[in-house]
Amino acid sequence: MFSRSALARAFALPLEQAARPSLTSTTTTFRACLHQSTATTSTTNPPPAEPLSAIPRAQSSAPIVQQTYNNPTTPAPATRADVPETKQPIAPTFTNPLKVSQSLLSTLPYLTAQKPHYITAHLHDRPYLLTEGDDLRLPFLMPNVAPGDILRFNRASLLGSREFTLKGAPYLDERLFECRVRVLGVDSEPLRVKEKTKRRRRHVQKVTSKHRYTLLRIMEVKVKSVEELQREGVVVEEEKA
């Protein structure tokens, strides 16, 4: 449902890096290219000469990078380039390129240009209408996330602005948009007390429960422009006359 990048989870880093140093040479390009997310084009091509901004930095100061996260004086990693390669999120692999009709390609600039955007993102088949900066309290506790992590929602049914809406049937292709959320923390609710009674018995059983919920904040709702789609290798479908 979502792809995640563990930005703030740099603590377990030395162990992770020590565990799998051999992977990096082949998978580097795909991990880092989530922003330009077409793995479809890059799977066929050999890895380019300079795929990453992180590579020259890592070559120059590889041992220092591991140390910095335990050092309280340095700030937490803020951008993708600050995250070490082994902690980069794994980009999804697509079997075939994104197909877009000619009419969508001609009208998409109107939607892209008109900000702000809203999105109906689906998580566990529940729709959430989101705009940038919104708070989202999930109705459950999401496992294996820590505060500061960035998730990317990739399932949406609606994407729109003031005057235009792109509707999915039933869902939009995840390569048409970018929706990122930040994990803020874990929220709780007041203790629930349910009073249970049986007939003809002067005894009230009190059942308590206290659920915990994951707090998220929407960082970004972005509709990709036609140029970006073309750069990622979109296939334009001819319409039948």
Add this chain to the structure above:
Amino acid sequence: MPVQGIRTVTAARNGVGAFILQCKRLDFHYCDWAGSSRGMVSFLKNQLTAFAKENPQIEIRVSPRPHKHPVIKGHFINGREKAVCVRNLEPEQIFQKANLLKQNSGEKNKRTKKPVTSINESVRGIWSPYHGGLKGV
């Protein structure tokens, strides 16, 4: 001169750009004599350094509180404070309580029914019967 509305200033929203953990300080109180602090003392001796090293953004204070039960107090950026009594708890349970305070937003626990809260204006505007395509009945 026409009446002018107050211009809205952009509200700071943690996490949209940079992210700051809401818990800024954890106070650990213990008692050297009392038995209810046994787990807490063990936690302070064995696990607290690792916990502090993992969370460099949280200030950690340890102080005795004689003849009282052990307590963890979390201080949050929004100015609130949450205290958890950890009497007679095992070190692992105390670790869980410390994690709970670390991840907490510091807000008062509320029961909310809507998952999304927004301070943005409606993207599509407010519906008006006088504008847009008028439909005859």
